[in-house]
Amino acid sequence: MLKWHKKYYIGPGIKNISRIRRRLEHGKPVPGIYLITLSENPCNLLEILPALTLIQESAADMCPEIVGIAKGKEDAMDLVTEMIQTIFSETGGFEIKEYWKNR
Incomplete structure (x- = not known):
């Protein structure tokens, strides 16, 4: 089961977020959608993952908490930039995990 932060960011290209989330939760492919997650690597702040990688149930189980969703890789990079600036x-500072814990 995917872990969604209750106040995640949504990119401007996303239409019908409830349908996209439902498809992702059921392991259905959602082409062109990218998820922004908290990074497990201490050298990175955030990760951008194509939603298609979550079709495999094992990958979905290992997915870190989702803090953003965007349509297209460029929108995902813009959204990450906006998030970090905010x-x-x-x-x-850049204490990303602390920020999301307290948000």
Whole structure:
């Protein structure tokens, strides 16, 4: 089961988020959708994953908490930039995991 943060970011190209989430939860392919997750690697702040990788149940089980969703890779990169800028302006740092814990 996918773990969604209750206040995740949604990219401007996303239409009908409930349908996309339902398809993802049921392991259905959703082409062109990218998920932004908290990184498990301490050298990275966030990760961008194509939603198609979650078709495999084992990959979906290992997916970190989802904090954003976008349509297309470019929109995903823009959304990550926006998220990091917001976090930096609100906290003065890059403590991404702490920010999401307290959000």
